[in-house]
Amino acid sequence: MWKLTCANTVAMLRSKRLWTGAGLLLAYDLASYALSGLLRAGDRGLDSRIFEFMGIAALLVPVVTALFVNTDYHDGTIRSKLSVGHSRPAVYLANLTVCTFTGLFYFVLHLLAALPLGCIGGGALRMGAGELAIRLATSAGVLLSLTAVTVAVSMLMAHRAVTVVVIFMMALLLDGAALLENQLAQPPEVRDVVGTVEVVDEKGELDLRYVDREGRELKVSETAMAPNPLYISEPLRTGLCVFNDLLPGGQIFHLMGLTEREVPMWTVGLSALVTAMLSTALGLMLFRRKDLR
Amino acid sequence: MSKLLSANFARLFKSIWFWACGLCMLGYSLWKAANMLSWACGMWAGYSGDFITSRAGDFTVPMMIVLPVFSAMFLGAEYHNNTIRNKIIAGYSRWQVYLANLIAVAAAGLIYAGAHVLALTASGFFIPLHVWDMGALTLRLIYCLPFILAVSAISTLLSMLIRLRALPVLVILLSAALLWLPQNLFERLSSGPEMVVTDGVEMVVTVDDKGEGEHTYWKDGREITWDDLERVPNPQYVGEPLRTVYLFLMEALPGGQAFYLSESMGMERASFPGMAACSLTLAALFTVLGLRLFRRKDLN
Numbered sequence: 001m002w003k004l005t006c007a008n009t010v011a012m013l014r015s016k017r018l019w020t021g022a023g024l025l026l027a028y029d030l031a032s033y034a035l036s037g038l039l040r041a042g043d044r045g046l047d048s049r050i051f052e053f054m055g056i057a058a059l060l061v062p063v064v065t066a067l068f069v070n071t072d073y074h075d076g077t078i079r080s081k082l083s084v085g086h087s088r089p090a091v092y093l094a095n096l097t098v099c100t101f102t103g104l105f106y107f108v109l110h111l112l113a114a115l116p117l118g119c120i121g122g123g124a125l126r127m128g129a130g131e132l133a134i135r136l137a138t139s140a141g142v143l144l145s146l147t148a149v150t151v152a153v154s155m156l157m158a159h160r161a162v163t164v165v166v167i168f169m170m171a172l173l174l175d176g177a178a179l180l181e182n183q184l185a186q187p188p189e190v191r192d193v194v195g196t197v198e199v200v201d202e203k204g205e206l207d208l209r210y211v212d213r214e215g216r217e218l219k220v221s222e223t224a225m226a227p228n229p230l231y232i233s234e235p236l237r238t239g240l241c242v243f244n245d246l247l248p249g250g251q252i253f254h255l256m257g258l259t260e261r262e263v264p265m266w267t268v269g270l271s272a273l274v275t276a277m278l279s280t281a282l283g284l285m286l287f288r289r290k291d292l293r
Numbered sequence: 294m295s296k297l298l299s300a301n302f303a304r305l306f307k308s309i310w311f312w313a314c315g316l317c318m319l320g321y322s323l324w325k326a327a328n329m330l331s332w333a334c335g336m337w338a339g340y341s342g343d344f345i346t347s348r349a350g351d352f353t354v355p356m357m358i359v360l361p362v363f364s365a366m367f368l369g370a371e372y373h374n375n376t377i378r379n380k381i382i383a384g385y386s387r388w389q390v391y392l393a394n395l396i397a398v399a400a401a402g403l404i405y406a407g408a409h410v411l412a413l414t415a416s417g418f419f420i421p422l423h424v425w426d427m428g429a430l431t432l433r434l435i436y437c438l439p440f441i442l443a444v445s446a447i448s449t450l451l452s453m454l455i456r457l458r459a460l461p462v463l464v465i466l467l468s469a470a471l472l473w474l475p476q477n478l479f480e481r482l483s484s485g486p487e488m489v490v491t492d493g494v495e496m497v498v499t500v501d502d503k504g505e506g507e508h509t510y511w512k513d514g515r516e517i518t519w520d521d522l523e524r525v526p527n528p529q530y531v532g533e534p535l536r537t538v539y540l541f542l543m544e545a546l547p548g549g550q551a552f553y554l555s556e557s558m559g560m561e562r563a564s565f566p567g568m569a570a571c572s573l574t575l576a577a578l579f580t581v582l583g584l585r586l587f588r589r590k591d592l593n
Contacts, residue, residue, distance in 0.1 A: 017459065063462050070458060160373065161310075161366055164461045 004086055004094035012068060012098050018105075021064045025106055028056055029113040033120075046125045049118040051135065053110040054252045057143060058170055060106060062150040065099040066166040069154035079292055088288050096151045096280060103143040131265075135255065138265045141272035142251045148276040149248055152283030156290060170249075177249030178258075180240060183232060185260035189225040245271045297385055297393040305367070305397050314363040315405060321355045322409040326416040333420040341422035345413050346429045350437050350554030352409035356402060356444060357472055357551050361464035364398045364448035372456050378592050391453060391587050395580060398452075399445035406441060410434065433554075436565040439572030440550050446576040447547070450583035454590060471548035478539045478549075479558050484529040489522045545571040 012018050032052070072078045072095070081091050125132065153169065154162050232240065244250035245263065253259050254268045305311050325348060333344050371377045371394070380390050410430075417423050451464055495511040510517050531539060543549030544563040552558040553568060 063459075067459055067462075074458070160369070160458055161461070163459065164362060164366065164465075167462065167465060 001086070001090040001094055004081065004090055005097050008094050008098040009101070012102060015068065015071075017064050017067050018102060021060050021106065022109055025056065025060060025110060026113055029110060029117060033114075033117040046115060046118045047127050047132070047135075048257075049114045050111060051139065051256050053107055053114070054139065054142065054255050056110075057103065057106065058146065058174060058248070058252055059167070061099075061103040061143065061146055062166045062170050063163060064102060065147055065150040066154045066163045068099060068102075069095055069151065070158070070160060070162050073158040074160065082292070089284055092151070092155055092284055092287050093280075095155065096148060099147045099151055100144055103147050104140065107139065107143060134265045134269075138269035138272065139255060141269040141276070142248065142255055145251060145272035145275040145279075146248045148279045148283070152279045152286075155283055155287050158292075173247055173249035174252070175249075177244055177247060177253050180244045181250070181253060181259045181261070183230070184237070184240060184244070186228055186230045186232065188228055188231045188233075190228045191225060246275050248272075248275065251275070294385075294389045294393060297380065297389055298396060301393050301397040302400070305401060308367055308370075310363050310366040311401055314359045314401075315408065318352060318355060318359055318405040319408055319412070322352060322412040325351050325409075326412045329413065330416050330419060333423065339422070341424055343424050343426045343429065344420055345417050345423070346426060346433050347556050348413055349410060349430055349433045350556065352406050353437065353440055353551035353554045354472070354557070356405060356441070357547060358465060358468045359405070360398065360402050360441075360444050361448040361451065361468055362461055363401055364445070364452045365461045365464050367398070367401075368394055368449065368452035369456075369460055381592065387588050388584050391449070391584055392580075394453060395445060395449040395583075398449050399442060402441040402445050403438075406434075406437060433565075436569050437554055439569040439576065440547060440554060442576040443550075443572040443579070444547050446579040446583070450579050450586075453583060453587050468548075471546060472551065473548075475543045475546065475549035475552055475558070478543055479552075481529075481531055482536065482539055482561065484527050484531065486527060486530045486532075487524040488527040489519075489524055491522075494522065544568055545575070547572070547575070 032049075078091060082088065127135070150166055153166060157165065241261070245254070245268065250259075251268050251272050254261075254263050255265075329344055329348055333340075377390060381387065417425070448464070451467075452460065455463070457463070493512055494517075497509045497511065499507045499509070508519070510519065510522065540562050543558075544553070544567055549558075549563075550568045550572060553560055553563055553565075
């Protein structure tokens with residue numbers, strides 16, 4: 001498998017898609033800096049710049065992975081590797097290894113670009129070194145999870161349409177995760193009032209007040225809480241939380257801090273590793289039985 | 294060329310990509326129809342009017358992504374299977390092959406648009422107070438036709454000239470960029486020439502049980518009107534001639550037209566006839582360019 005991995009690495013390094021992806025990533029970092037970092041220098045912490053990579057990685061890494069694996073199918077390389085004596089698991093795992101390294105390469109490239117740009121823009125790290133280290137390790141886990149799912153799909157689907165399938169799969173994963181998190185963020189109770197009044201005072205601060213049907217202002221103590229019909233209760237709640245935490249989309253949202261639910265980073269990392277293992281095991285099992293004619 | 298077209302249409306209706314993309318478009322159309330019914334039978338239950346015409350162009354935004362992807366996969370298969378070479382060897386000229394493919398892609402776009410309109414029209418029968426204005430609906434659909442032609446022309450050019458495995462990715466990125474650009478320009482153009490000074494001003498927003506809001510302003514304990522508030526020039530305002538350039542780009546490019554036709558953006562100076570003219574020009578330009586480049590393309 002070592003020879004396979006070396007061969008795959010050389011093929012990836014020589015391929016245009018790796019460097020095109022790297023160019024797009026650098027262009028994105030520059031554009032992100034130009035649109036936000038320059039206009040509000042120092043407003044954005046460096047932490048958000050580091051982890052915004054996951055947003056673009058959700059598209060970049062699956063596409064490059066799918067193209068790499070599909071080229072192997074198209075050129076007959078996978079059949080050749082099996083013909084010379086490599087086992088199917090070795091071929092699968094070699095592809096997974098190289099694609100994981102590709103994702104990590106892009107992450108390092110992003111750090112090398114985004115950190116200097118963020119510092120120029122006046123940003124600073126807002127989290128401690130320990131927390132940053134945990135988040136970086138979790139990011140690597142989430143990248144592995146993303147790559148494992150994409151490699152599984154790409155190794156099982158030899159058709160050239162795999163890139164389109166992968167893009168739509170990622171769009172569904174991300175949109176689905178956002179929808180689910182919004183639903184899970186619904187509070188168990190809501191204030192039972194007829195109307196609300198938003199008041200912006202002389203200092204520019206927003207204050208929410210409540211009124212009855214006649215427009216008379218109510219004190220908070222005069223209002224009552226009522227059950228929220230949109231609240232998802234147990235046991236469905238736990239099931240959906242676990243489901244969303246196991247999907248790469250949900251893991252990416254947790255990492256980027258876009259969820260209302262507070263989930264420890266080590267849990268996200270663990271979920272990512274579980275996803276990677278499950279998808280690799282399933283992919284290996286199905287690839288063993290795949291007809292490679 | 295009639296034989297080429299017959300072969301293309303036969304392949305079109307057997308193509309899994311045609312039906313998969315059609316399913317996506319239909320799903321979107323049904324969602325929009327359901328939204329329309331929910332509005333018409335819920336909050337706007339007592340309103341008597343035309344609900345359909347304003348939504349007739351809603352298919353344009355997803356079509357900006359779906360049609361190029363369909364074209365990339367459908368026409369890309371011709372290269373993959375060497376069908377294009379076989380057609381030329383059989384005696385058809387390159388321009389015939391190109392135009393036959395363009396017509397097939399445009400036909401797919403028209404079928405998707407037709408399915409969208411059918412879904413909306415069928416839903417219209419369930420709205421008790423809906424007012425049917427077939428003239429306005431027909432006119433709106435006529436203005437959508439050049440848009441479909443322009444997107445088909447661009448998609449066909451890319452699919453016939455680029456033989457990369459990553460072509461579907463490229464077209465998705467291009468479509469996303471064409472949709473992002475007008476939104477970005479619209480946001481920049483939304484800033485007014487003046488901005489209100491809010492220091493020392495208290496704003497009260499009252500929302501009643503129907504969801505309607507009313508704004509009132511107070512300064513030094515005295516209620517004042519919006520017109521009496523102090524104003525200063527807005528540095529974010531986009532003035533001439535840049536404003537005209539931005540508005541032209543929004544009207545001329547398919548991305549901006551998609552948002553105008555689906556009434557997702559206000560039309561500051563754009564007009565439907567102007568957009569139709571731009572689309573027809575784009576369709577002609579891209580078709581001529583595609584024909585010329587395809588003539589010289591090495592098909593080995």
